[in-house]
Amino acid sequence: MANTPYPESYYAASANAAPPRPALQGDVETDVCVIGAGYTGLSSALFLLENGFKVTVLEAAKVGFGASGRNGGQIVNSYSRDIDVIERSVGPKQAQLLGQMAFEGGRIIRERVAKYNIQCDLKDGGVFAAITAKQMGHLESQKRLWERFGHTQLELLDQKRIREVVGCDQYVGGMLDMSGGHIHPLNLALGEAAAVESLGGTIYEQSPAIRIERGANPVVHTPEGKVRAKFIIVAGNAYLGNLVPELAAKSMPCGTQVITTEPLGDALAKSLLPQDYCVEDCNYLLDYYRLTGDKRLVFGGGVVYGARDPANIEAIIRPKMLKAFPQLKDVKIDYAWTGNFLLTLSRLPQVGRLGDNIYYSQGCSGHGVTYTHLAGKVLAEALRGQAERFDAFADLPHYPFPGGQLLRTPFAALGAWYYGLRDKFGY
Known part of the structure; x- marks a missing residue:
């Protein structure tokens, strides 16, 4: 067998x-x-x-x-479509119940880790990083939305404050969620x-x-x-x-790619993420990263529709990492892999x-x-x-992908190309 x-x-x-x-x-x-x-x-x-x-x-x-x-090992609250989108689709009563559950998964993880003494490098704190003023405006709205559903462990970060928690100069601000965090998945x-x-x-x-x-x-x-x-x-x-x-x-399987550096040492690791929070940016095709327990940087991003394995994962992800942290140009990549998640329309x-x-x-x-x-x-x-x-x-409500299984991959890739252009030009 x-x-x-x-x-x-x-x-x-x-x-x-x-x-x-x-x-x-x-x-x-x-x-x-x-x-x-x-x-x-x-x-x-x-x-x-x-x-x-x-x-x-x-x-x-x-x-x-x-x-x-x-996966990237990040504890991120809510759903891939946020509660306001759900509310517009199904109405306030159903959205209220789904909104109340949107922050429960992270609590369950912490309860499991404590109750069963699971050793998985659990750390608190996750940052949503805004690259544009429009993305920052979205985070301000998101904070109000989440607080409406009782989620209050949030702090908006201006440009000065985000540079205190992320050693990267490409962000105009962000939002810190202390009920977010990261684990060895x-x-x-x-x-x-x-x-x-x-x-x-x-x-x-x-x-x-x-x-x-x-x-x-x-x-x-x-x-x-x-x-x-x-x-x-x-x-x-x-x-x-x-x-x-x-x-x-x-549904459609999609691949995402992840790389992990060699151990960076305490000083370099702390210069990247001084409070050891995890980070994801606010682009549609987002990048995400965090430190491991032994002070490596895990960096992921990119989507391959239809779940093919790219020939050279490092070639896809390393430039994204260096855009955020050019000081890592001489750092060796020890691991690179892909994994599939399931996308719905x-x-x-x-x-x-x-x-x-x-x-x-x-x-x-x-x-x-x-x-x-x-x-x-x-x-x-x-x-x-x-x-x-x-x-x-x-x-x-759920729907099949247009064109069935034969055409779902090119349609989804076309949509991602469009949103990638929007990310690039700040729309």
């Missing part, structure tokens, strides 16, 4: 020790079968186990293999997997779901076994493939139920670290019969 290892990345190279987990062989029965051992699946499993469910998790490769173990996933197992949950690795037999007691088939369950949670996101065709039609997550017993959440559209942890709680609530918050997400 194929054994899929982690891709080469800084996170895989610095991952905490984890026990070997077997592939599923034979038949098992469970209350809930979770497909995917990333954040959505692990968060769901934890909340369900804490509420007395028997849970089995199937992972096609290894815990955190996909976006959960490859793979170690967070591994810690959550250990928590799942500590509560009696079972995780099978190298066990891809290849077919779902739907019905009153659905069955998930793997190459060498099957799981019979009362409920199924589909949590594969960009790595789900065509297992559930009706989900694949309304609305850029809002897709949540729902197929039949009576197959639940799903997907399509974080680049805002997955916090949202996935909230999604796990919301899915667990729905399985317990508390569906109000689940329904608030499930009722969001």
